[in-house]
Amino acid sequence: MELPIRISKDSREPIYHQIVNQFKALIAGGHLSAGAPLPSIRALSKDLEISIITTRRAYQDLELQGFIKTLQGKGTFVAEIAEDLKEEVKVTSVHNIIENAVDTALSYDYNLSQVKEIFLTILKDKEKGE
Amino acid sequence: MNSLLYIEHLEKRIDEFHLGPINLEIEPGTITALVGNNGSGKSTFLKLIMNLAKPEKGNIKVNNIFTHGENEDWKNSVAYLPQTVLGWDAFTGNTLKELIKALYPNWDEELFLKMVNLFEIPLNKKFSKLSQGVQQKLNLALTLPRNAPLLLLDEPTYFMDIPSKKILMDLIVDWMEPGDRSIIIASHQIDDIRKLSDYLFVLHNGKFLGHFEKEELIENYARYWITSSLEDATIPGVVLQEGNVIISNRISETENYLESQNIKWNKRNTLELDDIITLLLTQNKQ
Numbered sequence: 027m028e029l030p031i032r033i034s035k036d037s038r039e040p041i042y043h044q045i046v047n048q049f050k051a052l053i054a055g056g057h058l059s060a061g062a063p064l065p066s067i068r069a070l071s072k073d074l075e076i077s078i079i080t081t082r083r084a085y086q087d088l089e090l091q092g093f094i095k096t097l098q099g100k101g102t103f104v105a106e107i108a109e110d111l112k113e114e115v116k117v118t119s120v121h122n123i124i125e126n127a128v129d130t131a132l133s134y135d136y137n138l139s140q141v142k143e144i145f146l147t148i149l150k151d152k153e154k155g156e
Numbered sequence: 157m158n159s160l161l162y163i164e165h166l167e168k169r170i171d172e173f174h175l176g177p178i179n180l181e182i183e184p185g186t187i188t189a190l191v192g193n194n195g196s197g198k199s200t201f202l203k204l205i206m207n208l209a210k211p212e213k214g215n216i217k218v219n220n221i222f223t224h225g226e227n228e229d230w231k232n233s234v235a236y237l238p239q240t241v242l243g244w245d246a247f248t249g250n251t252l253k254e255l256i257k258a259l260y261p262n263w264d265e266e267l268f269l270k271m272v273n274l275f276e277i278p279l280n281k282k283f284s285k286l287s288q289g290v291q292q293k294l295n296l297a298l299t300l301p302r303n304a305p306l307l308l309l310d311e312p313t314y315f316m317d318i319p320s321k322k323i324l325m326d327l328i329v330d331w332m333e334p335g336d337r338s339i340i341i342a343s344h345q346i347d348d349i350r351k352l353s354d355y356l357f358v359l360h361n362g363k364f365l366g367h368f369e370k371e372e373l374i375e376n377y378a379r380y381w382i383t384s385s386l387e388d389a390t391i392p393g394v395v396l397q398e399g400n401v402i403i404s405n406r407i408s409e410t411e412n413y414l415e416s417q418n419i420k421w422n423k424r425n426t427l428e429l430d431d432i433i434t435l436l437l438t439q440n441k442q
Binding site: 035036041066068069071072075076077078079080 | 185186187325329332333350351352353354355369370371374424425426
């Protein structure tokens with residue numbers, strides 16, 4: 027199974043952390059529903075071109091936070107998630123993406139009021155349905 | 157955890173060539189890429205593990221049994237695919253299979269047939285009549301199904317076409333699923349190293365340069381585009397400088413120095429694995 031997970035090796039965010047966050051977003055957004063089987067650690071490591079050490083760490087983290095569960099000899103599956111936790115993940119992931127965008131703008135030497143202007147322009151375009 | 161392979165202080169001399177000293181431990185469930193320049197000693201190293209060559213110094217244990225001792229039970233724990241096999245030319249795939257199957261109690265006939273089918277290997281032709289690529293496929297189909305916990309592959313995909321390489325990768329991923337097996341794969345194919353390996357074991361002209369976890373190795377290196385003048389500054393950690401682009405393998409030292417000297421950069425990125433391997437294998441020459 028191919029999952030829409032894309033890691034960026036240039037990001038300062040550790041790779042295992044990127045995997046954890048993208049899984050959480052896929053689960054919270056309903057793209058992966060409860061009970062859905064996940065790729066094995068070895069298969070995901072091959073697809074993402076990373077070591078099983080990194081993948082295992084991501085799966086352990088997700089399991090600890092209650093997003094996935096491992097059944098001995100059967101594999102790894104998406105766990106049942108409470109609605110309020112799903113909501114929380116959605117809010118956090120949107121927040122993170124916007125924060126990253128702002129950081130990118132600042133790294134190009136834009137100031138905050140310029141960033142605000144860009145943001146408002148995007149919102150206006152969306153309102154117009156573009 | 158018990159290691160499948162344990163090597164200490166291993167050294168081997170062949171005329172002017174000196175391999176080692178090598179220390180290495182392989183845990184179950186891992187794939188290690190054996191990487192090195194041509195003539196770095198990769199094949200010799202695998203032969204030493206198989207007790208096909210005698211070391212000057214050091215010890216090798218496979219599944220906790222010394223490979224140089226009287227007890228040869230370790231041979232059931234390891235399957236070795238050499239670059240070239242001797243003495244197979246006159247036999248057909250069918251005959252070779254019967255010969256090998258008899259030696260390995262865990263032989264997986266289902267996997268063998270699956271590989272023959274996927275790779276479209278003719279079993280009734282003599283080995284010598286097969287192309288080099290097909291010979292490699294047959295060799296693999298006669299090695300993986302032995303189901304020995306330790307698999308040593310010496311350049312297994314060198315002659316294989318692109319679709320076959322992909323098939324082999326999936327076969328290897330499946331083969332690793334039980335989680336208690338390990339592979340050491342000597343390879344110059346960057347795709348094998350990127351997609352399959354957890355660790356890189358690097359040799360240069362017989363010298364052991366390190367045993368790295370893949371992401372740790374990648375995270376050690378960064379490339380910077382410097383915007384201010386560098387003049388003749390010697391920057392700590394920098395392993396390569398080309399104009400205003402520098403590569404460091406001690407990132408925090410380099411960044412601290414750049415900040416302290418007020419040297420600015422406008423872009424930083426990670427290196428590709430093949431660039432890192434190239435740096436490792438060329439820097440050491442100096």
